[in-house]
Amino acid sequence: MSQKPFYVSTPIYYVNDKPHLGHAYTTVACDAKARFHRLRGEPTQFLTGTDEHGQKLERAAREAGMDPLAFCDMNSAKFRELWEKLDISYDDYIRTTEERHIRGVQELWRRVEAAGDIYLGAYAGWYAVRDEAFYTESELTEGPGGAKIAPSGAEVEWVEEPSYFFRLSKYAEPLLEHYEKNPNFVQPESRRNEVMSFVRSGLKDLSLSRTSFQWGIPVPGDESHVIYVWFDALSNYLTAPGFDENGVREGSPWPTDQHFIGKDILRFHAVYWPAFLLSAGVPLPGQVFSHGWWTVEGQKMSKSLGNAVDPHWLIEEYGVDAIRYFLLKEIPFGLDGDFSHGALIDRINSDLANDLGNLLYRTLNMVKRYREGRLERTPSGDSEAESAFCEFVADAAMKYERGMSATHFQNGLRAAWEVISCANKYIDSNAPWALAKEGEEDRLRSVLWHAVAAIRVVAAMISPVMPASAQKIAAQIGLAEDWANAPYSELMDMRRLPEELVTSIGAPLFPRIEDEAKEAIQEKVARRIAGGEEAAPQEDVKEEISFEEFQKMDLRAALVLEAEQIPKSKNLLKLTVSLGGETRTVVAGLAKHYAPEDLVDRKVILVANLAPAKLMGVESQGMVLAAEDGEHLLLAGVDETVTPGAPIR
Ligand code: ME8
Numbered sequence: 219m220s221q222k223p224f225y226v227s228t229p230i231y232y233v234n235d236k237p238h239l240g241h242a243y244t245t246v247a248c249d250a251k252a253r254f255h256r257l258r259g260e261p262t263q264f265l266t267g268t269d270e271h272g273q274k275l276e277r278a279a280r281e282a283g284m285d286p287l288a289f290c291d292m293n294s295a296k297f298r299e300l301w302e303k304l305d306i307s308y309d310d311y312i313r314t315t316e317e318r319h320i321r322g323v324q325e326l327w328r329r330v331e332a333a334g335d336i337y338l339g340a341y342a343g344w345y346a347v348r349d350e351a352f353y354t355e356s357e358l359t360e361g362p363g364g365a366k367i368a369p370s371g372a373e374v375e376w377v378e379e380p381s382y383f384f385r386l387s388k389y390a391e392p393l394l395e396h397y398e399k400n401p402n403f404v405q406p407e408s409r410r411n412e413v414m415s416f417v418r419s420g421l422k423d424l425s426l427s428r429t430s431f432q433w434g435i436p437v438p439g440d441e442s443h444v445i446y447v448w449f450d451a452l453s454n455y456l457t458a459p460g461f462d463e464n465g466v467r468e469g470s471p472w473p474t475d476q477h478f479i480g481k482d483i484l485r486f487h488a489v490y491w492p493a494f495l496l497s498a499g500v501p502l503p504g505q506v507f508s509h510g511w512w513t514v515e516g517q518k519m520s521k522s523l524g525n526a527v528d529p530h531w532l533i534e535e536y537g538v539d540a541i542r543y544f545l546l547k548e549i550p551f552g553l554d555g556d557f558s559h560g561a562l563i564d565r566i567n568s569d570l571a572n573d574l575g576n577l578l579y580r581t582l583n584m585v586k587r588y589r590e591g592r593l594e595r596t597p598s599g600d601s602e603a604e605s606a607f608c609e610f611v612a613d614a615a616m617k618y619e620r621g622m623s624a625t626h627f628q629n630g631l632r633a634a635w636e637v638i639s640c641a642n643k644y645i646d647s648n649a650p651w652a653l654a655k656e657g658e659e660d661r662l663r664s665v666l667w668h669a670v671a672a673i674r675v676v677a678a679m680i681s682p683v684m685p686a687s688a689q690k691i692a693a694q695i696g697l698a699e700d701w702a703n704a705p706y707s708e709l710m711d712m713r714r715l716p717e718e719l720v721t722s723i724g725a726p727l728f729p730r731i732e733d734e735a736k737e738a739i740q741e742k743v744a745r746r747i748a749g750g751e752e753a754a755p756q757e758d759v760k761e762e763i764s765f766e767e768f769q770k771m772d773l774r775a776a777l778v779l780e781a782e783q784i785p786k787s788k789n790l791l792k793l794t795v796s797l798g799g800e801t802r803t804v805v806a807g808l809a810k811h812y813a814p815e816d817l818v819d820r821k822v823i824l825v826a827n828l829a830p831a832k833l834m835g836v837e838s839q840g841m842v843l844a845a846e847d848g849e850h851l852l853l854a855g856v857d858e859t860v861t862p863g864a865p866i867r
Contacts, residue, residue: 233293234278253682267312272447276433322457329498348372406552510554539684546627570728599664615710634679671715772827773866781814798863805838
């Protein structure tokens with residue numbers, strides 16, 4: 219019998235909007251895990267896709283004036299397009315509007331029904347369309363204007379309609395038993411505890427169908443109902459590899475070994491999903507790994523902040539692998555974290571350019587200089603230093619494997635960086651330049667060969683996270699195109715580097731981002747947060763907005779009280795402006811166009827309700843308007859007699 223593939227999945231994303239950084243995060247993590255298993259030579263199945271039914275989708279399509287399916291086609295394609303750019307190696311992509319899925323969902327329904335777990339009733343209660351979730355009164359809080367708000371922040375609405383229910387209450391005990399017997403079923407541990415206490419507090423039956431809209435899969439035998447979108451969506455993991463009237467397809471990779479999800483959808487995956495499967499008599503998945511939540515520049519992700527971390531833009535600005543690396547290195551997988559351009563640039567400069575890039579560059583440079591690019595193994599040149607080095611790397615390889623297997627990407631990457639730093643030290647203390655000078659040919663060859671051997675191990679280690687860079691490194695050290703297909707144990711063993719190689723130096727893998735470029739990026743970030751950047755600034759044609767949209771902007775006349783250059787910044791000025799009753803600190807990219815003293819006492823126009831943003835360590839509480847006139851920036855003016863704080867309409 220052939221080995222069951224290691225089967226990993228991402229959530230299937232809602233196509234009511236385009237993909238954002240959060241979606242990219244889960245998908246990159248899942249990709250790294252899939253690639254790690256492939257690196258180990260295991261057959262692997264990686265599933266992603268899009269969630270296309272439900273009330274949220276129906277509404278979004280209506281607002282866009284589109285037929286729901288055409289709307290889904292359009293947005294589902296945007297996810298695929300991003301995955302392509304992000305080097306996502308999925309094996310299958312499921313859309314819930316596909317026939318194979320619809321058939322499977324209806325079959326799962328029938329099995330749950332046959333188990334006696336579905337009954338007809340009526341639902342009267344709260345529903346959040348944004349989450350596609352039901353909430354009880356006690357879970358809600360009061361929002362602005364008396365609106366009722368779910369714990370997720372979504373607004374709820376009252377729903378009263380006939381509904382089929384799932385006997386979720388019946389599954390509390392079996393679920394608890396499953397969590398007890400399978401301590402890794404929910405990870406990380408803190409999430410497992412959360413799930414267990416939720417289940418212990420008692421489960422209520424779950425509304426499993428809706429009648430007040432059409433866009434969904436019809437309930438078998440009662441077409442006046444559509445199946446609850448979460449029952450529909452969760453089934454994707456089972457329907458994609460094949461599930462129908464004959465059950466789980468023979469040879470299917472089911473059950474999923476690891477579901478990657480964000481903490482927002484933990485309850486659906488760790489409680490409802492296994493309960494549906496228990497009821498239908500289908501084997502349960504191995505693990506639900508729930509990761510944390512990203513904030514952006516210290517704030518909760520929103521439309522405008524999302525714009526400042528638009529994955530397409532990030533890729534353009536920094537390159538795919540830098541983004542992939544940052545996402546998996548910056549925070550322990552499972553915890554929350556903050557995405558900031560400053561932190562990303564620091565990581566690129568220190569970890570990628572300085573540590574990794576420099577190791578590769580200096581090593582290959584010496585191979586070129588002293589050996590005309592040729593590497594040869596010379597055991598006669600080995601000394602104790604070489605065995606110590608090889609042992610250190612073997613040790614790091616074990617840490618790497620432990621980290622990656624446990625989905626602790628940070629630990630895995632840390633082990634790779636231990637090898638990098640050890641290699642850099644090895645070069646320093648064995649000084650090939652001195653060996654060359656002293657004519658110690660054998661030692662010289664051996665030291666260079668060992669340095670490159672360590673680089674190959676690093677390339678293998680980073681390949682799940684930075685596949686393109688790993689490939690480039692391999693090419694520069696002279697390995698064959700299919701080098702990564704070698705057995706895993708060989709890839710992790712320095713001594714298994716081919717005895718002879720011809721190296722070639724390529725373009726720097728990760729160019730440093732110098733201060734000036736960093737500043738330019740920070741300015742773009744501020745503009746993107748303000749919403750101006752996405753529509754190309756040179757073109758005057760922007761999307762039409764309504765008067766209501768225009769009115770959302772709080773424009774005010776402001777008086778500049780103080781202006782000073784921000785230390786280490788060539789572009790940015792820190793302004794203190796008065797709005798009459800209130801003073802604000804604003805960072806403006808005007809330093810190349812105005813001397814600070816020329817700005818004092820000037821009246822300017824301030825966007826006063828712009829979300830605050832940190833630029834070069836200073837929090838900017840608004841934006842000063844200026845005209846972009848070719849190369850020049852000229853302040854937008856108001857009559858000098860205006861009172862500071864006066865609204866501009
Ligand atoms: O929930 N930080 O789809 P969705 C980290 N269709 N991850 C984030 C994030 C953030 N700020 N924001 C979103 C759905 N995510 C359902 C899933 S599965 C059967 C159905 C990620 O488009 C995270 O993985 O709202 C989260 O679980 C997912 O996006 C939600 O995507």
